[in-house]
Amino acid sequence: MAQRAEKSWLLSRLHGKRGAPWASDPESLDPEALARTITRFRYLYGPGRYFRLSIDGLERVPNAPTLVVSNHSGGTTIPDVYGFLLSWYERFGVQRPLHLMAHEVIVGFEGLGRWFAARGALRAGHDTARSVLRDHRRDLMVMPGGDLETWRPYKDRYRIRFGGHVGYARIALEHDVPIVPVVNAGAHESLMVLTDGHRFAHAIGLHRLARADVWPIHLSLPWGVCIGPWPHIPLPVRIRYRVGEPLVPSEVTRGVADPVRTLDEAVRESMQGMLDSLRR
Numbered sequence: 001m002a003q004r005a006e007k008s009w010l011l012s013r014l015h016g017k018r019g020a021p022w023a024s025d026p027e028s029l030d031p032e033a034l035a036r037t038i039t040r041f042r043y044l045y046g047p048g049r050y051f052r053l054s055i056d057g058l059e060r061v062p063n064a065p066t067l068v069v070s071n072h073s074g075g076t077t078i079p080d081v082y083g084f085l086l087s088w089y090e091r092f093g094v095q096r097p098l099h100l101m102a103h104e105v106i107v108g109f110e111g112l113g114r115w116f117a118a119r120g121a122l123r124a125g126h127d128t129a130r131s132v133l134r135d136h137r138r139d140l141m142v143m144p145g146g147d148l149e150t151w152r153p154y155k156d157r158y159r160i161r162f163g164g165h166v167g168y169a170r171i172a173l174e175h176d177v178p179i180v181p182v183v184n185a186g187a188h189e190s191l192m193v194l195t196d197g198h199r200f201a202h203a204i205g206l207h208r209l210a211r212a213d214v215w216p217i218h219l220s221l222p223w224g225v226c227i228g229p230w231p232h233i234p235l236p237v238r239i240r241y242r243v244g245e246p247l248v249p250s251e252v253t254r255g256v257a258d259p260v261r262t263l264d265e266a267v268r269e270s271m272q273g274m275l276d277s278l279r280r
Contacts, residue, residue: 023107024128026136028117031094037119038094041086050236051079055087057243061180064096065133065140066246067172068180069267071160071275072143072150073188075218076231080187081143083239098139099132101125103146104211129171142168151196151214151229157188158279160272162264163213169263173253178246179263181270185278190234191220197227242274 022028045051061068073080081100088098101124107113108123122128124142132140143149144165152161160183172179197215206212212229219225220232252266253259 022110023102023113023117023121023123024125025117026097026099026122026128026132026138028114028122029097029099029120030118031097033118034089034094034097034120038086038089041082045083045086051083052236052238053083053087053241054238055084055241055243057241058087058091060243060245061092062178062246065137065175066178066180067133067168068098068139068141068182069168069271070141070143070182071184071271072145073157073184073186074234075150075191075193075216075220076229077190077234078150078187079190079234079237080184080239083187084141084182084184084241087241096139098141100141101129101143126167126171130175133171133175133177144168147212147214147229148196148198151193151216151218152188153195154188154192158185158275160268160275162268166260166264169249169260169267173249173259173263176248176250178248179267180246181244181267181274182241183244183271183275183278184239184241185275186237186239187234189237191218191232193218240278242278244270244274 043049045053070084072078085098085100097120100121102116102121104123107116107121122132129140132138144162145160146163146165148163149161152159194217197217198213201207201213201215206215214229215227216229217225217227221235222233223230226232247263247266247270249263253262256262
């Protein structure tokens with residue numbers, strides 16, 4: 001979940017002063033379109049399918065609204081996200097939608113943005129998150145690591161990497177909604193990231209241009225050696241998920257001087273412990 005409200009130069013040039021009204025309203029979700037997409041996902045995810053799934057702990061999810069906080073893996077193709085969404089809807093059904101905070105490049109172009117919005121993905125931002133949790137009382141999924149984590153080097157695939165992003169903790173504290181920590185392992189083996197290129201991206205001002213913090217070098221299909229965050233064909237892998245015990249912000253931060261930092265540290269500690277367990 002990107003927490004910054006400003007737009008990149010690229011989308012500012014495309015949208016101008018009128019902005020981009022799509023992918024910001026939870027009411028854009030279309031349950032029928034979502035159900036059709038879930039049906040299609042089943043051809044890719046499941047026993048004996050291209051992506052083999054296993055998930056543990058979904059029964060720990062409390063009543064809505066919750067803030068689902070996940071690590072992020074698999075480059076631009078992000079097979080980790082789709083696998084978890086399929087698992088969520090197989091358990092709870094489309095009558096309990098899980099909205100996803102998406103990077104502006106994903107939803108910033110109108111056709112693609114409206115398609116994702118109909119399936120629950122919304123432009124990341126504080127106002128949108130508040131609308132989901134407070135006004136619509138629905139569940140919200142964020143991946144604070146964003147592109148920094150989904151493009152982290154292969155050697156760091158079992159490390160939680162939020163890059164200092166703590167906006168999700170502020171939102172959870174503001175509404176005192178339970179945080180549900182979720183980790184996945186396996187999606188980052190669908191390619192091999194050699195380096196994230198963070199320093200290069202920073203040096204050329206890529207964040208101002210397209211709100212991107214990386215310019216990775218990776219081994220992936222069909223490119224072989226590829227430079228840049230280009231979409232790729234993921235290798236077939238087994239993706240394992242673990243859902244942890246919910247963290248109630250008011251309980252975790254009672255009596256502390258810096259509740260945002262304390263809550264963020266508690267979430268990352270829980271997630272790193274689960275990821276270490278999956279690694280073992």
